[in-house]
Amino acid sequence: MDVIIFFMAVVFAMGSAIAIICVKNPIHSALWMVSTLFCTAVIYLLLGFDFLAAIQVIVYAGAIMMLIVYVIMLTSIEEEIKKRYRLRLFQIVGIFFVIIFFIQAVKYGMVHLTGWEGFDWKSIPERFGSVNYIAYKLFTKFVLPFEVVSILLLAGIAGAVYLAKKEKNKGE
């Protein structure tokens, strides 16, 4: 049963990732992105990281994608839907090199996986990704990155407020 859900999540994630870049309407794109994030959360859950799956759904699929949908609605999407674009030369060359990158990276990754085939993925330790263990690690080994990230978030909030407010006295 787990295996079926795992492969369904993988296939749905790949399909909705392709749909993100193929659909014309940006709102539909954002919704396909939410679908990809949910499939990734399911994979995290199957790997035993329940807290991370919850955070993924709440922060990514909830907060960030909500923000993106708001900004898409603030900008104009009508002309985006109507227009048809031709691919330019640099885009075709770029796609070609991304495909080469993909093939080479998969080859490289598979070559270095020869010892992993017989891995028994039922042998997960009991409470490996639990909130207890994460909190213990977060406040002992990772306490400096934790503080740095909190300052970064504060700076991000200040920057976003400063950028998005209307400038009244400074004429530009």
Add this chain to the structure above:
Amino acid sequence: MHSPAVLIFLSLFLFSVGAVGVIVRRNLIIVFMCIELMLNSANLMLVAFSHFLKNIDGMMFVLFVLAIAAAEAGVALALFVVLFRQKGNIDTIKLNLLKH
């Protein structure tokens, strides 16, 4: 069961799709979403190896990447709103101020 192989393949696939989206799409918000997709694929690889190596450190990095992605989303979307207010569009081909 080749679970690590499948996860690596999925992660590389998501990364490649995100890179193609960054190159192909012209709406800045969709480009930003594709960058988020690439971050997400890196997260997936980190979590997969954190699971297979029985080491929680990779997962902690994913938490920090999530926080940084949230901060990045706030600032980038504020920038897009300002850009749209000033220029009237957010097309990556038309925004070529540095060229002239």
